[in-house]
Amino acid sequence: MLPSGVLVPLVTPFTPDDRVDRDAVARLAHEALTDGAAGLVALGTTAEAATLDTAERAAVLDVCRSVAREHNAPLVVGAGSNDTAATARALAALPSDIAAALVVVPPFTRPSVDGVVAHFRALGAASPVPLVVYNVPYRTGLTLDAGTVLRVAALPGVAATKHSVGAVDPDTVALLARRPAGFGVYAGDDILASPLLALGADGGILASAHVHTGRFADLVSAWHNGEVDRARAIGHRLAALSAALFAEPNPVVVKAVLHAQSRIGTPAVRLPLLPASPAATATAMVHVDRLAQD
Numbered sequence: 683m684l685p686s687g688v689l690v691p692l693v694t695p696f697t698p699d700d701r702v703d704r705d706a707v708a709r710l711a712h713e714a715l716t717d718g719a720a721g722l723v724a725l726g727t728t729a730e731a732a733t734l735d736t737a738e739r740a741a742v743l744d745v746c747r748s749v750a751r752e753h754n755a756p757l758v759v760g761a762g763s764n765d766t767a768a769t770a771r772a773l774a775a776l777p778s779d780i781a782a783a784l785v786v787v788p789p790f791t792r793p794s795v796d797g798v799v800a801h802f803r804a805l806g807a808a809s810p811v812p813l814v815v816y817n818v819p820y821r822t823g824l825t826l827d828a829g830t831v832l833r834v835a836a837l838p839g840v841a842a843t844k845h846s847v848g849a850v851d852p853d854t855v856a857l858l859a860r861r862p863a864g865f866g867v868y869a870g871d872d873i874l875a876s877p878l879l880a881l882g883a884d885g886g887i888l889a890s891a892h893v894h895t896g897r898f899a900d901l902v903s904a905w906h907n908g909e910v911d912r913a914r915a916i917g918h919r920l921a922a923l924s925a926a927l928f929a930e931p932n933p934v935v936v937k938a939v940l941h942a943q944s945r946i947g948t949p950a951v952r953l954p955l956l957p958a959s960p961a962a963t964a965t966a967m968v969h970v971d972r973l974a975q976d
């Protein structure tokens with residue numbers, strides 16, 4: 683359903699007067715797909731989707747759909763909340779040319795395991811497009827063991843997971859060992875992308891891949907082609923880059939770097955995020971430049 687490779691969850695660049703910079707969104711989307719991304723994610727966490735109003739979300743989606751169509755590339759759209767019925771309505775309204783919806787494990791409410799399974803059963807039934815379950819315990823407050831993810835994976839309409847548990851832990855290993863055929867696993871912790879690929883992940887949804895997209899695409903190919911030494915070497919360099927890009931809350935450093943590269947007009951983020959510090963930006967740029975020279 684989704685291709686192997688790296689999907690770039692696009693940031694939302696803002697103009698100096700705090701409007702969505704549609705041209706910059708389009709430019710970043712084109713660059714990512716031209717540089718080797720297998721697809722795009724619109725309205726993810728990285729997009730600061732929580733701070734966009736309805737019209738802004740529609741504008742971002744519109745731009746991303748048009749660029750994805752031009753490149754014949756899959757577009758995944760971020761969705762999901764701790765209100766099952768509201769999420770089902772939002773999914774039902776998605777346009778049919780969307781490849782998948784990235785749906786977060788219900789945050790904050792802390793339902794039971796059976797409640798989580800019932801949530802995704804309802805969403806799988808309501809959605810016209812396949813679901814990618816976004817498992818990110820440090821954001822949702824809910825840790826799912828491998829058995830629960832596999833129960834969700836077996837539901838109709840559930841196609842993949844974005845695995846962002848913050849560690850390569852026993853449940854991660856069990857998930858990759860026991861996942862059913864055709865169920866995709868995508869790394870969602872940028873720093874851990876290389877070890878997850880070594881365990882067999884299909885790719886990654888990685889904000890870091892705004893920068894050196896081609897290197898991230900190469901990391902996936904190297905692991906998938908069994909070029910272990912090369913994959914390790916690329917993975918170590920990219921992990922250092924990702925660590926620098928995630929030194930402050932995502933996506934503030936990514937935006938600062940894109941601005942330093944003159945790829946977006948402002949590094950602005952919306953509250954409660956604060957702009958990246960000059961020190962974090964400078965450190966990230968050292969890694970960006972070092973990789974450019976390799």
Ligand SMILES: O=C(O)C1=N[C@H](C(=O)O)C[C@H](O)C1
Pocket residue numbers: 691723726727728729870871872887888889890932933
């Ligand atoms: O928006 C996303 O998708 C991503 N969000 C993660 C986060 O902010 O925690 C990071 C990942 O690179 C992609």
